[in-house]
Amino acid sequence: MxxxxxxxxxxxxxxxxxxxxxxxxxxxxxxxxxxxxxxxxxxxxxxxxxxxxxxxxxxxxxxxxxxxxxxxxxxxxxxxxxxxxxxxxxxxxxxxxxxxxxxxxxxxxxxxxxxxxxxxxxxxxxxxxxxxxxxxxxxxxxxxxxxxxxxxxxxxxxxxxxxxxxxxxxxxxxxxxxxxxxxxxSQTHIEEIKMTPKIENASLEVVANISAHENPVYLEAEVYFKDEWIHASGVWIKANAKSAELTLDVQSDEADFRVFYWSPDRPDLYDIRFTLKDRKHVYDEVESYFGMRSIEVKGDRILLNRETFYQKLILDQGYYQDSLMTATYDQMESDLKKVKEMGFNGVRRHQTIADRRYMYLCDQLGLVMWAEMPSSFHFSNTAMIRTMNEARQLVNKHFNHPSVIIYTLMNESWGVNEIFHRKDQQNFVNALYFQTKALDPTRLVVGNDGWEHTLTDLLTVHDYNSDDVSMKNNYRCKDDFVNGSPSMTSLKQNYAQGYQYQGEPVLVSEYGGIAYGSQSKNDWGYGSRPESSEEVLLRLKQLTTVITETAFIQGYCYTQLTDVEQEVNGLLDHNHEYKFDPKKIKEIVSQKSSGFLFE
Structure with missing residues (x-):
């Protein structure tokens, strides 16, 4: 030992x-x-x-x-x-x-x-x-x-x-x-740091929690961009005070628009070093980083750094054949690099909470991320308390990561199966929504993803229709779509009773799910099973085209990244290897982009 x-x-x-x-x-x-x-x-x-x-x-x-x-x-x-x-x-x-x-x-x-x-x-x-x-x-x-x-x-x-x-x-x-x-x-140390970028005034707000200390201590923060010193700031913290706040100016003459923004196209990150000390001792040093980015809704559009942002996501359930929900760094990196190579600009991390190195890789590689709270499956006081408690921890874990732009709190009414008409279940989802907004007002929140929405920042729809013609017909009229039941596969209403469309951005947050690569009677996917890889790619193109050509839809999430046990609708197989030529997938995914890009 x-x-x-x-x-x-x-x-x-x-x-x-x-x-x-x-x-x-x-x-x-x-x-x-x-x-x-x-x-x-x-x-x-x-x-x-x-x-x-x-x-x-x-x-x-x-x-x-x-x-x-x-x-x-x-x-x-x-x-x-x-x-x-x-x-x-x-x-x-x-x-x-x-x-x-x-x-x-x-x-x-x-x-x-x-x-x-x-x-x-x-x-x-x-x-x-x-x-x-x-x-x-x-x-x-x-x-x-x-x-x-x-x-x-x-x-x-x-x-x-x-x-x-x-x-x-x-x-x-x-x-x-x-x-x-x-x-x-050290006995005197930094317990926690929360960093909030403010792109409107090119600054970073920092809130630090400090362990007990009998004498005043000084918290200093130094900001760097690619080893270039940008700014330093500090604050004295009086004896036994538990928290401190400071604001750092992150402007740089080298940046095109005062700051280096984080985005999937240019995932620029600042390094920051925190030092806790007094006039005689250095008690603690912590290295970190942050990204200058904002996410917001304006009308029926989603804005990333104040520009319209079209999301092209893939569903990632984070399962591995030999290790279940546990992944090595190399496995996570390989998966996320494949996501980029196939042309997607983000991931919806589905029904599990990822390793913190996963978020780090999204930050570094330039992939937006939806963080999702795993569901329970029975509505009760116990289930509500447990979900509320762990959802708070979910927010705390993801708060500083620039890649994380959306929290999804419930999925497809799991655990709130009667939410369409039951006020107590509606109120529970709304309580989760408000709790999350209180803990982190900087991100968008989806209360119940897929259907039967109550309070939400986005209208997200799950549609596993495998026929592009009928799918397109269902999306033809926005007014009928948003307050109706557009998915022929779920037949669920978009909104629960007492709620209706308020102009939120619309996304198809699950679609596709095309099964391919296994003929076991227990394996499955959505729709009829194609007989060739060419047929899979054709259907993927047809369904994706319906979405991208529907003007009021602001993005999509394809199901899914990998095969998972009995579910064989991944673009990667059980070993997380390509089933299809990634260049062909990228051609399909790249049908629509958003904003103006500097080359």
């Missing part, structure tokens, strides 16, 4: 391992790899003191769920309670230590050296515990108990709650499925 003086990694701007690329410190420990593991089907582990350590007998590869092949367990049967254990050497210093979990599904309890560190409910969002006071010189042990019964009252996303997969619900995920890591920090 290595101690922390040997294991501490020096992260760099090129690091692909660091789990949080937008909030980087230099000293951290990767805890992924081999852990002790055990099922606890009788749920007796806590009563029998498993949290004390040195009990578990099996092994697992973290961060892969036990249901996946790469976990080394590869067991698809249901086990509602699982335990993990990891030992490591530690050299005690005067510093504090964070134990970070990027995602653990669903309810976690954590002990360090037998001491209870904390608990967390929610299967898709990061959480951390300060554990410095629990660490000891020499060997230390982390033990985790995870409970996940796949209740329909918890946000599941695309995980099947039945004994087997069905329709578009897939293999379950239980336990740790994103990175686990340790980070050393």
């Amino acid at each position: 290595l101690d922390n003086t040997q294991m501490l990694k020096k992260s760099s701007s090129q690091s692909i391992d660091y789990p949080r690329p937008q909030f980087k410190r230099s000293e951290w420990i990767d805890l992924n790899g081999s852990w002790k593991f055990q099922f606890d089907d009788d749920d007796m582990g806590e009563k029998n003191g498993w949290f004390k350590g040195d009990i578990l007998q099996e092994n697992i590869q973290v961060p892969y769920a036990y249901q996946s092949k790469l976990s080394g367990v590869n067991d698809q049967s249901d086990h509602n309670v699982v335990w993990y254990e990891k030992s490591f050497e530690w050299k005690v210093t005067d510093k504090e230590a964070y134990l970070h979990f990027e995602a653990v599904d669903y309810y976690s309890k954590v002990w360090v050296n037998g001491q209870f560190a904390g608990e967390h409910e929610g299967g898709h969002t990061p959480f951390s515990f300060l554990i410095g006071s629990m660490l000891q010189e020499g060997e230390n042990t982390i033990v985790i108990r995870v409970m996940d019964d796949h209740s329909v009252e918890q946000p599941l996303g695309k995980q099947s709650w039945k004994s087997e997969n069905f329709l578009c619900w897939y293999t379950k995920t239980t336990g740790i499925w994103q990175s686990v890591w340790l980070e050393e920090v």
Whole structure:
């Protein structure tokens, strides 16, 4: 075993391992790899003191769920309670230590050296515990108990709650499925940073949360663009104050229009370094970045940086054949580069919350992103509370990423199946909408994607019609379309009772779903199955042309990026390799562009 003086990694701007690329410190420990593991089907582990350590007998590869092949367990049967254990050497210093979990599904309890560190409910969002006071010189042990019964009252996303997969619900995920890591920090440190770009006055607003400190400290921020120093600003924070605000001017004479804007065509990013210090000591240094971009609605148009923006998205469910919802950096990068190569300018991350490196790659490559809250499937007080809580964490995770432009809070009335006529379900979606707007007023919000909208910034429609002629006829009259039931496949109304079209931009946020590449009786897609790749591309062109030639539609999202288990309608196969020539797909996707581009 290595101690922390040997294991501490020096992260760099090129690091692909660091789990949080937008909030980087230099000293951290990767805890992924081999852990002790055990099922606890009788749920007796806590009563029998498993949290004390040195009990578990099996092994697992973290961060892969036990249901996946790469976990080394590869067991698809249901086990509602699982335990993990990891030992490591530690050299005690005067510093504090964070134990970070990027995602653990669903309810976690954590002990360090037998001491209870904390608990967390929610299967898709990061959480951390300060554990410095629990660490000891020499060997230390982390033990985790995870409970996940796949209740329909918890946000599941695309995980099947039945004994087997069905329709578009897939293999379950239980336990740790994103990175686990340790980070050393000073007792006085930056806890959180929120950055809000203001392109109208070429500035960046920063709100920082600071740990407890008995004396005044100074927070300094320095901004760079491609290694060119742009601006610095700072603020003194009085003793024991928990937060601070500052504004940075990001104008540059080198920029064409005062600032370097972030967009899919030119994903320019600024680097920013935060330093927390006083007149004698430097307590904390954090490296980050931001993008100067705005997203807004004006009439029935969507504006990115005040210019009309036509969205050409692809649905990404984030599943991998051997690892389920867990991906390596290289896998995420390969997928997103293929998205760009096929001509799309964004992704709708569907029913799962991505690894933070995924958002980092979208920021770097120039892909807009829709962040989506995974759905529960039964309406109850418990389901509402759980969804509201995790939706807040969703916003916090995505807040600083310029690629993220839209939050989708519900999908196709899942978990609110009677929303069309039930006021309580309508009010719940509206509460989610207002909560999200309060936490992040800078982005657009879709309350219930696909149909039966209540409060929403966009009218988003799911239409899996495979016949372009009838599809075009349904889109012919905007007035009939927006307040009607335009999709022949769902037959759902666009708006719930008591709601109607208010002039929102219209997008077809799911369409296509053309199955190809497998003849298993259990595999499926939407519409009749084409017999050749040429037939797939022809149908893709015909359906996409209907959308792009309908003047009032402001974008689309094709279903989907990859085949996922029994659903074989991806443009990539189960191994995330091309099924079709990407140049031909790009020709179809490039039928319409928006705005004026400087070459």
